[in-house]
Amino acid sequence: xxxxxxxxxxxxxxxxxxxxxxxxxxxxxxxxxxxxxxxxxxxxxxxxxxxxxxxxxxxxxxxxxxxxxxxxxxxxxxxxxxxxxxxxxxxxxxxxxxxxxxxxxxxxxxxxxxxxxxx
Amino acid sequence: xxxxxxxxxxxxxxxxxxxxxxxxxxxxxxxxxxxxxxxxxxxxxxxxxxxxxxxxxxxxxxxxxxxxxxxxxxxxxxxxxxxxxxxxxxxxxxxxxxxxxxxxxxxxxxxxxxxxxxx
Amino acid sequence: xxxxxxxxxxxxxxxxxxxxxxxxxxxxxxxxxxxxxxxxxxxxxxxxxxxxxxxxxxxxxxxxxxxxxxxxxxxxxxxxxxxxxxxxxxxxxxxxxxxxxxxxxxxxxxxxxxxxxxx
Amino acid sequence: xxxxxxxxxxxxxxxxxxxxxxxxxxxxxxxxxxxxxxxxxxxxxxxxxxxxxxxxxxxxxxxxxxxxxxxxxxxxxxxxxxxxxxxxxxxxxxxxxxxxxxxxxxxxxxxxxxxxxxx
DNA sequence: GTGGTCTAGACCACA
DNA sequence: GTGGTCTAGACCACA
Numbered sequence: 001x002x003x004x005x006x007x008x009x010x011x012x013x014x015x016x017x018x019x020x021x022x023x024x025x026x027x028x029x030x031x032x033x034x035x036x037x038x039x040x041x042x043x044x045x046x047x048x049x050x051x052x053x054x055x056x057x058x059x060x061x062x063x064x065x066x067x068x069x070x071x072x073x074x075x076x077x078x079x080x081x082x083x084x085x086x087x088x089x090x091x092x093x094x095x096x097x098x099x100x101x102x103x104x105x106x107x108x109x110x111x112x113x114x115x116x117x118x119x
Numbered sequence: 120x121x122x123x124x125x126x127x128x129x130x131x132x133x134x135x136x137x138x139x140x141x142x143x144x145x146x147x148x149x150x151x152x153x154x155x156x157x158x159x160x161x162x163x164x165x166x167x168x169x170x171x172x173x174x175x176x177x178x179x180x181x182x183x184x185x186x187x188x189x190x191x192x193x194x195x196x197x198x199x200x201x202x203x204x205x206x207x208x209x210x211x212x213x214x215x216x217x218x219x220x221x222x223x224x225x226x227x228x229x230x231x232x233x234x235x236x237x238x
Numbered sequence: 239x240x241x242x243x244x245x246x247x248x249x250x251x252x253x254x255x256x257x258x259x260x261x262x263x264x265x266x267x268x269x270x271x272x273x274x275x276x277x278x279x280x281x282x283x284x285x286x287x288x289x290x291x292x293x294x295x296x297x298x299x300x301x302x303x304x305x306x307x308x309x310x311x312x313x314x315x316x317x318x319x320x321x322x323x324x325x326x327x328x329x330x331x332x333x334x335x336x337x338x339x340x341x342x343x344x345x346x347x348x349x350x351x352x353x354x355x356x357x
Numbered sequence: 358x359x360x361x362x363x364x365x366x367x368x369x370x371x372x373x374x375x376x377x378x379x380x381x382x383x384x385x386x387x388x389x390x391x392x393x394x395x396x397x398x399x400x401x402x403x404x405x406x407x408x409x410x411x412x413x414x415x416x417x418x419x420x421x422x423x424x425x426x427x428x429x430x431x432x433x434x435x436x437x438x439x440x441x442x443x444x445x446x447x448x449x450x451x452x453x454x455x456x457x458x459x460x461x462x463x464x465x466x467x468x469x470x471x472x473x474x475x476x
Numbered sequence: 477g478t479g480g481t482c483t484a485g486a487c488c489a490c491a
Numbered sequence: 492g493t494g495g496t497c498t499a500g501a502c503c504a505c506a
Contacts, residue, residue, distance in 0.1 A: 009127055
C-alpha cells in the first residue's frame with residue numbers, strides 16, 4: 001500500500017488514522033509490536049518527527065502503548081480496540097448520513113453504492 | 120444553523136464546503152446573491168479575511184462569481200453546479216465504501232444506517 | 239467605442255487615461271467642452287463619483303479646467319497638451335524598451351510588430 | 358535590483374509579474390528553487406502575506422509549484438514557461454501597438470526607440 | 477527554517 | 492455598505 005496524503009489534513013493525523021485502521025482490521029494484533037518510527041518514516045517518506053507525533057496521538061487514545069526502548073505495541077486490551085472500532089463506525093455512519101442528506105442523495109444513487117460494498 | 124469548526128481542517132475550507140453544500144442543496148439558487156464577506160464573518164465568528172479566502176476557493180471552482188462591489192453571486196450555469204454535486208456524491212460514496220471495507224463493516228451494521236437514511 | 243475596464247487598475251484611473259488620450263488625439267480640441275460627469279457615467283456604466291474622481295486627476299494634471307457650473311473644458315494652453323503627449327510617448331517607449339529586454343524579444347519578433355504599426 | 362512599486366497596481370500583482378519575468382528571462386531555471394516567502398518579503402519590504410498572495414497567483418498560472426515545506430520551485434514543464442512568455446510578448450506588442458496609434462506616434466519617433474532597443 | 481493559516485484592524489475604490 | 496489589499500504578527504505542521 002502506498003502512502004499518500006491529502007493536503008487537507010495534517011499529515012500526522014492521516015498517519016495516525018491509517019495505523020488505527022491497520023490495528024482495527026487486524027493487520028496488527030493485540031500485543032503485537034509496531035514498526036519503528038524510523039521504519040514508518042522511511043515507508044511514508046516523511047520526517048521521523050511526524051511519525052512520532054502520530055504515535056503520540058495513538059498513545060493518548062490508548063490503543064497503543066510504548067514500552068520504552070523496546071518499541072511500541074498494540075494494546076493488549078481488546079476491549080479498547082473494540083470500542084475504538086465502534087466509535088469510528090458510528091462516526092463513519094453519522095457523517096455519511098448527514099452528508100447524504102445535505103446532498104439530497106436519491107435512493108437510486110444509494111443502491112449503486114450498496115452493490116459495490118456488499119461484494 | 121450554528122457555525123462550528125473541526126480543528127482537523129483549515130477553517131476557510133470548512134466554510135467553503137459549507138457554502139458549497141448550501142448552494143447544492145438549493146438554499147442559494149443560481150444567480151442569487153450570497154451574504155457579504157462581513158456578514159458571514161460575523162455569523163461564523165471568524166476574521167473577514169478567512170471568509171475571503173473561502174470565497175476565493177469557490178470562485179476558482181467556478182460555482183460563485185464576484186461582481187465587483189455589487190457582491191458575490193451563485194453562478195448562473197446550473198451545469199457547473201450539477202457537476203459539482205456529482206463530484207461530491209462520488210467522493211462521498213468512494214470514501215464511505217473504502218472506509219467501510221477498512222473497518223470490515225458487517226451487513227447488519229449497514230442495514231442499520233440504511234434505515235436511518237431512507238426515512 | 240465600448241468602455242471596458244481591466245480590473246488590474248483602479249477604474250477612475252482608466253477613465254482618466256482614456257479621456258487624456260481623447261484630448262491628445264484631438265477628439266476634444268483645446269478649449270472644447272467635455273461631456274458632463276453624468277453623461278460619461280452613463281456611457282461608462284459607472285457611478286458618477288468615479289467619473290468625478292477621474293476628472294479631478296485631469297485637473298491636477300492641468301489638461302482640463304473646471305469653469306464652475308458651466309462644465310469642464312480642455313485647457314486652452316496647447317503647450318500643456320503637447321508636453322503631456324511627449325511625456326506619455328516617452329513613458330510608452332521606455333516601458334516598451336525595458337519590457338522587451340526583460341522578455342528577450344528577438345529582432346524577428348520586433349519586425350512583426352513594426353509592420354503592424356506602420357500601416 | 359531594487360524593489361519599487363507603482364501605486365497604480367496591487368503590490369502582489371507587481372511582485373508576481375516580477376518573479377514571472379525572472380523566470381522567463383532565465384534568472385530562475387526550470388525546477389530551480391525560488392527564494393522563500395520570508396526572504397522575498399524582506400527584500401521587497403512587504404508583508405509575508407503579500408508575497409504569499411503573489412506566489413498563489415503564480416501557482417494558479419502553473420509556472421511555479423509548491424512542494425510543501427521544501428519550498429517553491431519553478432515548474433519543470435518548459436512548455437508552460439514558453440507559452441507564458443509568448444502570451445506576455447503578444448500582450449506587450451498589442452498594448453504597444455494600440456497605444457502608439459492612440460498617441461499618433463510618428464515614424465521618426467518609432468525609429469528613435471528601435472535604435473535604443475536593437476543595441 | 478519553510479509554507480500555511482488566522483486574527484485584528486486599517487485603508488482604498490466603488491455604488 | 493461591499494469587495495479588495497495590506498500590515499504586523501502569532502501559531503502550527505513539517506523537515
